[in-house]
Amino acid sequence: MSDIAQHVAVSDRVEIEDLDWDLARKHGLTDREIENLKFFADVESQTVYYFLEVAKLEVVRDPELLTFLTMWNYEEYFHSHAITRLMQECGVPIENATERSTKVRAGARFKAKLEDFAQTMMAKTMPKRFVALWMFWGALQECLTMQAYEEVIRSTQNPVLAEMFRRIAKQERRHFAYYFGQARTRLTDNKRAQKFCRFIAQRFYSPVGSGVKSEGEAAALVARLFPGKRIFDVMSYIERRMAQLPGMEGLDACTRWAAKIQPKLPAELRAEPPADEQPLAA
Numbered sequence: 001m002s003d004i005a006q007h008v009a010v011s012d013r014v015e016i017e018d019l020d021w022d023l024a025r026k027h028g029l030t031d032r033e034i035e036n037l038k039f040f041a042d043v044e045s046q047t048v049y050y051f052l053e054v055a056k057l058e059v060v061r062d063p064e065l066l067t068f069l070t071m072w073n074y075e076e077y078f079h080s081h082a083i084t085r086l087m088q089e090c091g092v093p094i095e096n097a098t099e100r101s102t103k104v105r106a107g108a109r110f111k112a113k114l115e116d117f118a119q120t121m122m123a124k125t126m127p128k129r130f131v132a133l134w135m136f137w138g139a140l141q142e143c144l145t146m147q148a149y150e151e152v153i154r155s156t157q158n159p160v161l162a163e164m165f166r167r168i169a170k171q172e173r174r175h176f177a178y179y180f181g182q183a184r185t186r187l188t189d190n191k192r193a194q195k196f197c198r199f200i201a202q203r204f205y206s207p208v209g210s211g212v213k214s215e216g217e218a219a220a221l222v223a224r225l226f227p228g229k230r231i232f233d234v235m236s237y238i239e240r241r242m243a244q245l246p247g248m249e250g251l252d253a254c255t256r257w258a259a260k261i262q263p264k265l266p267a268e269l270r271a272e273p274p275a276d277e278q279p280l281a282a
C-alpha cells in the first residue's frame with residue numbers, strides 16, 4: 001500500500017466521547033497544565049489558516065499532497081477541539097475552539113503574514129525546492145509536537161489528560177512520518193534542495209506557534225513545557241532525527257534556538273541560573 005493510501009485508511013478525528021470526564025474533573029488540571037493546554041489548543045487551531053494559505057499555491061494542486069493536507073488539517077482541528085473540551089470539562093473558563101481560534105488569528109503577528117508572503121514567492125519562483133522545504137519544515141515541527149505531547153503524558157497526574165494526549169500523539173507520529181518520508185524523497189540526490197532547507201532551518205528556525213505569539217511568549221511557553229536543561233535534550237533529539245535526512249548531518253538549528261532564548265526567559269525557566277546567582281568558583 002502506498003504511503004498516502006495508508007494514511008487514508010487510518011485517518012480519523014481523535015476519539016474523545018468515551019473519555020471519563022468525571023475522572024478528569026476529579027484530578028483537575030494544574031495552573032501550568034492549563035497554560036500549556038491553551039498554547040497547544042491555539043497552535044492546533046491555527047492549522048486551518050496555514051492550510052488556507054498553502055492551498056492557494058499552484059504546487060499544492062497535486063492529488064497526493066492535497067489528500068494529505070486535507071486529512072492533516074481535519075485531524076489537527078479536532079486536536080484543538082479535544083483539548084478545549086477537556087479544559088471546559090475541568091471548569092477552566094475558556095471560549096469554544098472556533099471562537100478562540102478566530103481571535104488568535106486576528107492577533108496573528110506580522111511575522112505570520114510575512115511568512116505567508118515569503119512562502120507564496122518561493123512557491124512561484126522555485127516550486128520544487130519549496131515543496132522540499134515545506135515537507136522538511138513539516139517534519140521538523142511535527143517532531144517537536146510529538147515531544148510536547150509526550151512530555152505532558154509523562155508528567156501529568158490526570159489520567160484522562162494522559163489518555164487523550166496518547167491518542168493525539170499517535171496521530172502526530174503519523175504526521176511526522178508522512179512529512180519525513182516526503183522530505184527524504186525530495187532531498188535525495190538534490191543538493192540544491194538540501195542546501196536550501198538547511199540554510200532556512202539554520203537561519204529561521206523557531207518552534208511552531210511562534211508566528212501567532214510574540215517571540216518571547218512562545219519561547220516562555222516552550223521553556224515552561226520543557227523546563228531547565230530539558231529543552232536542550234528535546235531539541236538535540238529533534239536534530240538527531242532530522243540529521244537522518246540527506247544533507248542534514250550536524251544540523252544544530254534547534255539547540256541554537258534554545259540557547260538564544262535563554263536570556264529572554266524568566267530566571268526559573270532558564271537552563272542555567274543567571275550569572276549573579278551562580279556560585280563563585282573557589
Ligand SMILES: [Fe+2]
Binds near residue numbers: 075079
Ligand atoms: Fe496536532
Ligand SMILES: [Fe+2]
Binds near residue numbers: 171
Ligand atoms: Fe500534527
